Amino acid sequence: MASANLAEDLVSSAQKNGERTALRLDDLRVSYSDLEHGSGLIAGILRAKGLQPGDRVGVMLPNVHYFPLVFYGVLRCGAIVVPMNPLLKGREVAYYLGDSGASLILAWHECAEAAHAGSEQAGADCVLIEPGAFESMLAAAPAVATVTPRTSDDTAMILYTSGTTGAPKGAELTHGNFRYTSHVSARIADVRPATVALGALPLFHAFGLTCGLITPVAAGASVTLLPRFHPARALELIERDQVTVFLGVPTMYVSMLALPDRARYDTSSLSLCLSGGAAIPVEVLHQFEAAFGCTVLEGYGLSESCAFATFTPLGRERKAGSVGLPAEGMRITIVDDAGRALPPGQSGEVFVRGPSVMKGYWNRPDATAAAIDEDGWLRTGDIGRTDEDGYLYLLDRKKDLIIRGGYNIYPGEIEQVLFEHPAVREAAVIGTPHPSLGEEVGAAVSLKPGIESTPEEIRAFVKERVAAYKYPRLVWIVEELPKGPTGKILKREIQVPDEVSGRGQ
Numbered sequence: 001m002a003s004a005n006l007a008e009d010l011v012s013s014a015q016k017n018g019e020r021t022a023l024r025l026d027d028l029r030v031s032y033s034d035l036e037h038g039s040g041l042i043a044g045i046l047r048a049k050g051l052q053p054g055d056r057v058g059v060m061l062p063n064v065h066y067f068p069l070v071f072y073g074v075l076r077c078g079a080i081v082v083p084m085n086p087l088l089k090g091r092e093v094a095y096y097l098g099d100s101g102a103s104l105i106l107a108w109h110e111c112a113e114a115a116h117a118g119s120e121q122a123g124a125d126c127v128l129i130e131p132g133a134f135e136s137m138l139a140a141a142p143a144v145a146t147v148t149p150r151t152s153d154d155t156a157m158i159l160y161t162s163g164t165t166g167a168p169k170g171a172e173l174t175h176g177n178f179r180y181t182s183h184v185s186a187r188i189a190d191v192r193p194a195t196v197a198l199g200a201l202p203l204f205h206a207f208g209l210t211c212g213l214i215t216p217v218a219a220g221a222s223v224t225l226l227p228r229f230h231p232a233r234a235l236e237l238i239e240r241d242q243v244t245v246f247l248g249v250p251t252m253y254v255s256m257l258a259l260p261d262r263a264r265y266d267t268s269s270l271s272l273c274l275s276g277g278a279a280i281p282v283e284v285l286h287q288f289e290a291a292f293g294c295t296v297l298e299g300y301g302l303s304e305s306c307a308f309a310t311f312t313p314l315g316r317e318r319k320a321g322s323v324g325l326p327a328e329g330m331r332i333t334i335v336d337d338a339g340r341a342l343p344p345g346q347s348g349e350v351f352v353r354g355p356s357v358m359k360g361y362w363n364r365p366d367a368t369a370a371a372i373d374e375d376g377w378l379r380t381g382d383i384g385r386t387d388e389d390g391y392l393y394l395l396d397r398k399k400d401l402i403i404r405g406g407y408n409i410y411p412g413e414i415e416q417v418l419f420e421h422p423a424v425r426e427a428a429v430i431g432t433p434h435p436s437l438g439e440e441v442g443a444a445v446s447l448k449p450g451i452e453s454t455p456e457e458i459r460a461f462v463k464e465r466v467a468a469y470k471y472p473r474l475v476w477i478v479e480e481l482p483k484g485p486t487g488k489i490l491k492r493e494i495q496v497p498d499e500v501s502g503r504g505q
Contacts, residue, residue: 003149004175006156007076009182009218010036011147017193017220023065024241025225030065032220035072042073043144045137049104049125053078053148056158058097058105058124059204060084060115063227066129067203068213070106075175078148081157082170083204086111087467093118100158100170100362152176158362159206161303161408168413170362171304173206180355181308182215184328188297188311189245189272195221196269197245198237200229200252201406206307207276212247231255235265242269246294249277249406251438253288253296262291270294272314276307277406282320298323300392302380303408304371305356310392322391330354332392333377334385342385347395350384351377400491402431402439407469409441414472417465418443423453426481428489429472432496443472444494446481453477455500476500 002008013022014036023030030038046057057074059081061067074081082100084093086108093114097105102124107115109130119126128134150156156178158170189211191197197216201208216223224241226234229252237243253275256262273288273296285296299311300323310332312324326332333341334348342348357378360368372378384394402409411429418427425448431439445458455475463471474496482493 003147004152004154004179005075005078005147005150006175006178006214007039007072007147009179009214010039010072013217013220020193020220021222022217023068023223023225025065025227028065030068035068035217037143038069038138039072039076040143040145041138041141042069043076044141045127046074046077046079046104047144048141051077051079051104053150054080054154055104056080056082056100056102058082058084058093058100058102058107058119060086060088060093060105060107060111061129061204062086062108063199063203063208063225064108065225066108066134068217068223070129071203071209071213072217075150075156076144076147078150078154080155083157083159083209085202085204085467087469088114088118089465089467090114090117090121091465092467094121095167096160097122097124099160099167150175152179153359155359157209159303167416168410169364169367172359172362173306174359177306177356177358178210178214180329181210181306182218185211185215185308185311186219187328188313189215189274190314191215191219191221191245193220195219195245196241196243197221197223197247198226198234198241198243199223199247200226200234201247201249206303207301208247210306210308211274231259231262235259235262235267238270239266243267244269244271246270246273248273248275250275250280250284251405251436253280253284254436257284257288257291267292267294272297274299274311276301277403299327300324300394301356302352302378304358304378305352305354306358308356309352309354312391317389319387319391322387322393324392325390326354326392327356330356332386332390344386344388344390347383347385350380350382350392350394352380353377400430402429402441404431404434404439404441404469405437409470414441414443414462414466414470417462418445418458420465421453421458421461423447423451424458425449426489428481428491428494430491430494432474440474441470441472442474442476442496442500444476444478444481446478474500 014032018033022032022035104125155172156175157173160168199212301307301309310324331353336348414429426446432442434440459475482490
């Protein structure tokens, strides 16, 4: 039986298109042959450290060319990637490493403080990736020429996510999950060796990784990397590299549209854009297509489904406000509170089933059973409806989930940090509308009797303990938080005071 290891896709593309550019970062070009050879050197470093198939490895890198090297190197030796946002702080790194049981983290040199602090707390080894020094390490490494066989059901990645309460859970995404999503997304976007994709989405997220790296590599296409998104830089790269496919979240499309001098960039090569992470306003979609002469396809998925469940295929009708049809091999059903399937037009919870759905949550059988029923349906927590043609319309997101600039922020995680503050008695974190980010993070806080604090001090306290995109910019102090008959805080009744709106950077 052929190995299902995703690293085999890189080997195959290197054999077919060895001299073709796989990655471009500024003036640096990495061919498929070099990417494949480099992954073998990474595997050699890991093997020398005693890494075995099935071991977990933390990967804390931005969108630089080292990420694909490390990603495929970890997979090459049969290990499991645990991706981490480079913005995470030490306590968060320690949790990811400790919960996954990772014995090693490969981290960007600019994340050294958090990586060292987290790895030390978790008892894991830390290897920093610094340009120059890391090349010397690679030069001394023994190359691993073979790819460790893996089955479709073997875990390739543990992607941490969570609901609105409790600690983050690790979604186990398999080689089979990613192989399916890469093949289907390649057909949706017509990805082939001549394709040039702009990797502006973080590779440590499911959408960016699946569509922005795994799919192009499997097809032998080229990826232009953008470590930090800026609308003018994105348009400059589209012109320079003749980008044909752009992947982004709605805030990226909004910011590119808003550039006053956008017309000076030659973006005629751009033919297709994929949008995910949040619903893109219909008006933005139409304006972007008109301004840049391309087609924007919107999709829907969760981390637990490799960010992949629905898309509108090229050539099919696009309906305003819809996130498309179930992707090939996927099924969608709308279910009421009693678990009964609802007919088209009626609203209920969106259930998803198919080859992209995760294996389960790492070491959390109870959470897995709560998320995936006995028939394999994933409960998304999203409210939606379908029409007579099967198109899905989302009406509301997961309860209380905040999406700030395309990043998922889970209130429960931030609330836990707020409760660590000695003055905080109760806290509730909510999303508030923001003109460019979609939502901003707000926190309503009540204080313990006799203990004083200020919104600025509480905001600074949280900022020191979580990634920069997570901390609440808006903090206000209240006497009491609104509660229902059972004492549960009623977040829907929380309002941001007028004097607080727009403050707190």
